[in-house]
Amino acid sequence: MESAPKHKVLDWLNDNFESIFLVIGLISIILFITWQVIYRYVITQFIERAGAAVWTEELSRYIFIWISYLAVSVAIRKRSSIRVDILYDKLPKRWQDISWIVVESLFFCLTAVIAWYGWGQIERLLRFPQLTTALRIPFLIPYLILPLGFGLMCLRLIQRLWAQVRVCGLKDSCIGFAIVVIICAPCFIFEYIPPLTALFGYFVVLCAIGVPIAICLGLSTLATIISADTLPIEYMAQISFTSIDNFPIMAIPFFIAAGVFMGAGGLSNRLLKLADEIVGGLYGGMGLTAIVTCMFFGAISGSGPATVAAIGALTIPAMVERGYDKYFSCALVAAAGCVGVMIPPSNPFVVYGVAAQVSIGDLFMGGIVPGILTGLVLMAYCYYYSRARNWRGQEKKRDMATFGHAFWDAKWALMVPVIVLGGIYGGIMTPTEAAAVSAFYGLIVGLFLYREMSFKGMCAACVEACETSSVIILLMAMATLFGNIMTLEDVPGTIARTILSVTNSKILVLLLINILLLIVGTFMEALAAIVILAPILLPVVTNVGVSPLHFGIIMVVNLAIGFITPPVGVNLFVASGVAKAKLQGIARMALPMIGLMLLVLLVCTYIPEIPLCLVRK
Structure with missing residues (x-):
């Protein structure tokens, strides 16, 4: 009898784990930046040598990065994404189901790479500690979002894949995974592929099969790094953080x-x-x-x-x-x-x-x-x-x-x-x-x-705002990686x-x-x-x-x-x-x-x- 309430609690946590952080995080950064404006124009008028509230901007940036990547997990569960689905819409229902196996497997490949090399960033920061400018907290704390956030994305993608395998059945699931292997194979079969061929070739193919555009950008960059050795692969995790550590x-x-x-x-x-x-x-x-x-x-x-x-x-x-x-x-x-x-x-x-x-x-x-x-x-x-x-x-x-x-x-x-x-x-x-x-x-x-x-409506609005913006933020982070290869x-x-x-x-x-x-x-x-x-x-x-x-x-x-x-x-x-x-x-x-x-x-x-x-x- 006691197991039923426990299951309900676990189910609720599974459904709302990210949402708790999104609501608290979004409300916090709204209040911090609003306070920054009030402090500048009101508090400093009455208190001499009040100084500048520089901590608000720094803390808000790091919370923003955390909630942006945590919200991607919510988007994964709801399959909210910006993608080209011309081909998908023309496919019969069976192949549409198989295509989700392909899309979410490829998505998993990217998030797993960033989570793995994100942990590498944490290990480096453990060996060579650095402190943030204003708050003087270890950089380790904000950078933890890379292994934790992308690791959580991996977990949500595994959940989605398991549900999709049950929809497709064993045979069709195997077909989907085989397509993933075929798509990835050129990176490992060929010793060298010219950078632009890999970059734009993979981007066009991935877009055509309905992979979200942000993931197309990230995966085509990853394929170029592997097949043309243009940049260190660790760079992907680093840029995933620094590209959106941006106040505007x-x-x-x-x-x-x-x-x-x-x-x-x-x-x-x-x-x-x-x-x-x-x-x-x-x-x-x-x-x-x-x-x-x-x-x-x-x-x-x-x-x-x-x-x-x-x-x-x-x-x-x-x-x-x-x-x-x-x-x-x-x-x-x-x-x-x-x-x-x-x-x-x-x-x-x-x-x-x-x-x-x-x-x-x-x-x-x-x-x-x-x-x-x-x-x-x-x-x-x-x-x-x-x-x-x-x-x-x-x-x-x-x-x-x-x-x-x-x-x-x-x-x-x-x-x-x-x-x-x-x-x-x-x-x-x-x-x-x-x-x-x-x-x-x-x-x-x-x-x-x-x-x-209502309060419940406010929480739902916060989650919706974070989920909608996270799709854009992820797109911008992956576009930075893609753009750097183009610049090179x-x-x-x-x-x-x-x-x-x-x-x-x-x-x-x-x-x-x-x-x-x-x-x-x-x-x-x-x-x-x-x-x-x-x-x-x-x-x-x-x-x-x-x-x-x-x-x-x-x-x-x-x-x-x-x-x-x-x-x-x-x-x-x-x-x-x-x-x-x-x-x-x-x-x-x-x-x-x-x-x-x-x-x-x-x-x-x-x-x-x-x-x-x-x-x-």
Whole structure:
């Protein structure tokens, strides 16, 4: 009888082990960085010689690294990843099941290597102890995440593999493991494979079979190290830590957390009511309301799919109920969700800013005009399309009094962009500090002002934010490894020289790069494309006189279109799931909207004064 409660406890720990640390860790670093801002502007005003709270940043960085890699284990259990699944979707069910054996076995190979050599780092730090700069704690403590975090990933992958073997059966499982051996064999059969052949050959093959892109980057780097001896293999563990020991990268989980907190705290309904007061009475009023709400919500979440999920769940059923075509409704919200990655805060801008060493604050300001332009052209299309079909807005009283009431009700939500942009551009906070303060603000609003987020909801929101950001963080860490091999082999320089040998025309170079990015955006997620392509394409555009800042705006606006282009149009998938509508029908309805967004892209590309008009000179 006593064993049953023990089993329940063990099952609960198995399901929630990482979550405990994620909730405590995320809340801690939000509070630490918020305290850092308060200390700088309040405490130091009243206490002489208070000094600087440098420990907060250092401690937050190390906690951030720990929770990022612990959250990957949660993503493994839920199979959350950024991957190319074109081939996977076409496979019969049996081969889809076998493909998971292949994917998770290869994933295990990478995590096992990093865990093993991560322990090597710990042994070196035991022999030659080092202390951190501010806290003076042994470096051994933060570096323990390498063997522990990646070891936990190995454990979760073994659990997933065991469950998948039971699904597939012995014969099909053996087929899956045999495919893994065949994929790995060239590294050990051939004494030497040219670095670029190994790097790009493995990357293309692994992407094609549906391995998560972060793992494709890491495994292709590992294959290159083994087959071409380009770098010491221990380097992989070292870079897995140092590449994300970076204060600006911490903005990503903070912005995601702010969006999740505000969404769970009753934000979406209030923004929807405000947008309805502004445009709801016009032709296509509900569609226009959806677009404006997406623009508001994008200014909080920084994520396209999150915007579509939060707003689409409310607006798509309402539009269908009022007689709108279901596929048009889905396509409109999916397209409007693209604005979420242009209007600040924007996770792609943070990733690009880190990768290209460009001011994230300037990138945020540069994204405002393209985001608003995209919203306006979609609103114009919605208006004329709806007018031709006599889709009217909801008939109800709208005047300054009702607008004032809706505005006042949404005031706490509308303060988030003010905090972020005002803090950054006013020189009060760094982007990471502004992100932490906005997450703290979102937490307070959800728990105490709107009072629609419970303690349990807060814990779930923390885990969701960590899981979502961990996929991005792992991608950036593995992209650093991949990029270092490319730098050693002078890939960016070679590509730049090749393109510039064909033409020196700025117009043609930008046109060719836009076409390349549009093609890449149809099968690769925006963040993955940025971390891989930004270092390659930057030398090309700077050689023809395009600033890294302007190119960052071009890149994000271009790849935002990829959110609604099949086969990897993430926003289309989210809208399809929300409305239970066929993807093909939504994609067909989205074509005119894609055309309009391409016009905005051309304007931003060839008239830089427009997107850069708000950037401080």
